[in-house]
Amino acid sequence: MKRVPITLRGAELLREELTRLKNEERPRVIAAIAEARAHGDLKENAEYHAAREQQGFIEGRIAEIEGKLSNAQVIDVRTLAPSGRVVFGATVELVDEESGEELTYRIVGEDEADIKSGLLSINSPIARALVGKSEGDVAAVEIPSGTRSLEIIKVQYL
Structure with a gap:
């Protein structure tokens, strides 16, 4: 399976969402399903069907996040030696040469x-x-309306 790059912060946000879904949202929906079942006839019980739909969404999102995290290659750019080169996770300050x-x-x-x-x-x-370029380089970016020239002013590894 192909590893997908993700920043350390991105992985933390996914883990936080997963924890919230498992510990807060899932139990809340299970309780709502139980309460709706207690109201009787499930065929015409809109609350029950809405809660089941919500449960399906939550379970799907949990599976999606778990899949993403299992295939993630977490990259912490703070561990990279500053080289001035643009790499995954770097923060890049640019100037559009045409518009400034x-x-x-x-x-x-x-x-x-x-x-x-x-x-x-x-x-x-x-x-x-931008990837692979250094501070002071100009990157030519192909966009639908032509080519855009972006000068790299500063590269940071935050």
């Missing part, structure tokens, strides 16, 4: 990506163009 816009991204695993929060998937075109 300053950007800051952290390169993370696919499941952690959130572009609005500055978390960029390792599989994104921008991240693929």
Whole structure:
């Protein structure tokens, strides 16, 4: 099975969600199912069917998280020797050479990506163009409207 890279923080967030689902959400739904069963006829019991649907969602999410964690390759960038090179987990400060816009991204695993929060998937075109480059390099990123040139100002391993 292919190992999927994930940051230490991303793995911690998945473990926290898994714990919450197992220790809080699952028992709450089981209690709701038991209460709905006590109301009688299950065929026409909307509360029962809603609780069962919620239980299915929770169990599915638990299985999904457990699968992700079992296939995860947790990478702690703080253990890397600072080299100024862009690697998985690094935080990169960039300047768009055309517009002068300053950007800051952290390169993370696919499941952690959130572009609005500055978390960029390792599989994104921008991240693929940046990985392996060093401070001062210019990365040419192919986007639908053409090529975007991003100069790497600073690389941090936080």
